[in-house]
Amino acid sequence: MALHTSADGDKVNWINYKTGIKHLYFKMDADNKVATVAIQWSQPDAGLRALMAEQFFQFKALLQDLLEEEWIWDMDGTDEYGKPICRIYTSLTGYSVFKETDWAELISFFKPRIIALDEFWSSAKYTFDIFK
Secondary structure, eight states, rough: OOOOOOOTTTOOOOOOOOOOSSTTEEEEEEOSSEEEEEEEESSSSSHHHHHHHHHHTTTHHHHHHHSSSOOOEEEEEEOOTTTTEEEEEEESSOTTTOOOHHHHHHHHHHHHHHHHHHHHHHHGGGGGGGGG
């Protein structure tokens, strides 16, 4: 992934993707059972969290076009600490980050999706400036 620049032509840390918006993250995670790619926001204020969700719903068609698949929209989730979060995500089951034989499949899962998220963010990020 280090060989790919962002949609804006900038160098980017794909593992720790910076959206520039507080409490808004693009996350990639994998363990011994599941791999997940997500847009996640954990804004503590419920009203702002809902407003961010509305912004994402405005861009749902663009996001789906770029991802070329439908993702799960969970607007009432919680993180591992019980704090409220919203997530737009997809998962791949049956592969383990601990098995080297699964790495190619995991990379094939993560790479096109995080690149598509970057392309989406290149178009959508300016409407989220109100949350900085």
